[in-house]
Every structure is written in C-alpha cells, then in structure tokens.
Amino acid sequence: MIFKVLQYIRGYLRIRITGYSAERFLNACRHRGIQLWDMCSVHDSYEMNISIRGFRKVKPIVKKTGVKIIIIERKGLPFFLYQYRKRKLFFVGAGVFFLLIYSLSTFVWSIDIRGNLTRTDETLLEFLNTKKVRNGMRLSAVDCSRIVKDIRKEYDDIIWVSASIEGTRLIIQIKENQDVIQADAKEEEENVKPTDIVADMDCVVTSIVTRKGIAQIEEGASIKSGDILVSGQVPVNNDAGETVGYRYQESDADIYGQTTISYEDKQSLIFEEKIPVAYGGKGTEKAEKYECFFRIGDFRIGFGDVKNEYEHFEQYSSEKRIKLFDNFYLPISYGEKRAVSYNLKEKKYKKKELQSILSERFNQYCEDLEKKGVEIIGNDVKIYTGSKEAAAKGTLTVIRPVGTKKASQPIEIPKSAEENEQSGEEMNGNSGNSD
C-alpha cells in the first residue's frame, strides 16, 4: 500500500517495449537498478511500469539493446499537477490549506485533566482560566512549570502536578492526597481540646455506647436539653482515690433517646389547575409562540418571536453551546424559546386525592427522618377533612440519636498548688493504673 502511494507521488509511466532482445533490456534495467513492475507480455511486446527517474536512465540501454519504446500512459502526481497547472486557485487553495493547518496547530485546542478524583474538571478549568490558561491560547504562551506552581499553590491536597503539551493538547496530570484525614487525626492527638457531648433535646436514653470520654448518664435516664451526657475530661486518680488531674479527650459516643415529635400538615381543598389553550383552528389566536435563535458572541439572530398578549403563559427556553472535543467551547450557541398560553380553573380536591396527597407527604417526612438515623416506633397521625382545608395531625414516637459536641468547661482540680506539685511524681508513677 505504502509502496503504491509512493509510486503515485513520484509518478510513473506505462511503457511498451518491442524488439528482438527485449529480455536483454529487462536484465540491463535490473542490473542498473531501474525498477520495473506490473509486467506482462502482449503478443510480441512487453508492457510494464517504470518510474520517471528510471525512465531518464533508460536511454543508453535502449540504444544498446536496440528495442523500441512507446509510452502508453503517464500516471501519478507530477503529471496530475502538470495537467492542472493553469488552475491557479487550486494551488492557492492547497497552500491556504497547509497554512491553516499549520497556524491552527499553534493553539491549545483542548485541556485534558487526569487524576482528579475529588475536584471536577470544571473547577480546575475555572481556576486555570483565572491564570489565563484556557482553550484557544497560543501554544508558545503556555508555561508548564508556571501552571504546575500555580496549581500546587492553590490546592493543598494536590500533592503532585505535571503539565505537558502533546500536539495541540495541554495535558495536566494530578495526584491528590488521599491520606488527609489520617494526618489530621495524628495532629489532633497531640493537641486535644476537651469536648463534651451535650443533650440537644428532652428524651429518655435508650442506649449509650461510649468510645471516648466518661459517660455521665445511664440507660433509661430521662435527660433535659443542655445536660452533659459524656464528659471529655477523664479524671486521673491517685492511690488514695483522689482526683489529681484530668486527661482531655474529644468525647465520642453513640447515644439514642426516645422522644415524641408532633407532626402537622395542611392542604387547601381548592386549587388552580392550568389548562393549556388548545389551538382552535383558523380565526382563533394561536396558543403557542415559538422562537429559535442562533448566537455568536453578542450577536444574535432569532426566527419567530415569543412576544404575546396572553393572560397567563409559561415560557420555556433552552440554549446549547457548541463545543469541539470534550471541553473546547466555541462562542456559538443555539436554542429555542417557547411561550405556551394557559387558562386557570379553580377545582376542588376529592377526598381520596386529599388523603393520598397528605399521606404521601407524611411518608416522605418519615423517609427523611429515617435517612437521618431516626427510628420510628409509633405514630398516631390522622387526617382530618374540614370545609376549606384538610390536615394531618398527630405525634410520632421515635428513637433518635441525641447529643451535640460542645467544648467543655475546664474543671478546677480540687487541691492547692503546693500539694499538686508534691503529688506530681506520684501521678506520673501511677499513670498506668489511672488509665
């Protein structure tokens, strides 16, 4: 295939050879490295292809062997160009083509970001845009090391960046730090501030599991909002059972309490329904207006118009920007607008409809609670229908997580400073026990 393309570009001739010692001619050609191909014998003569360069060297051989040579056909690009040499615009076009290809290849056509897991392409592209790195910029203006530095400076959790240019693409490879949380935890251990867990509502505690801190309540205790449930200050006792100090911790516990929630939901019986105005044929006003438009930059061409004198109407519009490849947005967009007229009509809900609306909303409410970790153990919500509105009222009995974290008030150590100093050694010695 490549061989044939090359032959076409270089150009070749189809020749016919007649004469007594045609075979001698073939061997002589071979000897001088003149390539011949697609040879066949027709009656007393041979037909074959020969390259233009080969044909120029063939003259002495023709003389020597005394064969007659006839050119049957000229093929290939050189002959093609010669034939159309007077079509100047063709050559201008070809020149412009190559010029365009060359000039267009000096711009960034797409920015490819790889390895970003927690940040979207859009965020990073937006950031790059503020640094004047964007699609359509000149390739020569791209400073890869600058981009790398900028990204590293802006984002702390991106630990490695590589920017490179491949053809007309700017490729940015990123490695994000996935051990952020662990590193933070270590830091915190060294410098812990005591935090308590404080009740955020009145309830009866049904279960408590403490992981860090000291529980101040037991299962079955009824608590009030503001009570400390878990203390973040763990007392350190000496041998005598006296508290000599406190070890600070960030309290962590799962506490569940039983409580009741009141629920109320109302729904008016009357509602307005939108009825689209049907097109009534000739004479009546058309109930819909339509416009499609095409926008290049700030210049906008529209066909049709959505201006109208409808009493009520809904307007829909959509616009789409044209893009090349994945993220090269051109300043060209197209879209459509539609205004649909409608009339309002008052209607009353039927009893069944009301029930389904209210119970659906109640179910949705329950589902939302369950998503938050709230377990519903009983409900007495009922639907009441009045003359103007219907309502769902009642209470829910639930078991839900209790407690919010709050910085603890430091507890004074109930001993004088002098004694503290004396017992300092003791404390150190017994720290194993007190833990």
Add this chain to the structure above:
Amino acid sequence: MKTRIQEHPFKNRIAEASELPKDVVMGQPVVTVLGRTEMNIENYRGIIEYTDVMIRIQTKIGQIRITGKNLRVDYYTNDDMKLTGQIEAIEYQK
C-alpha cells in the same frame, strides 16, 4: 549428470559445517511458491525468455522454466521478482 553442488564440494561442506544458509554462501536460488498463483524468486541472474505462457529464468544452478497461463511479473528488481498467474509446471534445466 554433474550438478554444480558436486562441482563445489568444498563450498558445500563449509556451508553445512557453518550452518549458514546455502542461498547466501552458495548463491543458490530461493523459489517460494504460494498455491499455484504466486511465486517469488530470489538469487537469480536474469530473464532469458518471457511470454504469457512461459518464463525462463537464469540462475546459478541452471535455468528454471515456469509454464502456465496469464503469467505476469508483478515486480522485477535486483533482489527478487514476483510472478503471478496460473502456474502449471516448474522445471529445472541444465
């Protein structure tokens, strides 16, 4: 009849001892036939006669005569040549 290999027993022995390919050492022709429509010949000296039913090729060990129908030479270079067409017989001649 004495073949050329027998004429050069020394060269033959060297080729066999050194395990070098004989087409390189002895200059013997390599004929590769694909089915009965294609044929490659390397290490030849030249075409002696060529018509569309018969081709005679000179090689170091003598002539190779190929008969058939619609015989064409696809290419013909210093190293090798390729024949296509309906091949009927391949004969070695002295």
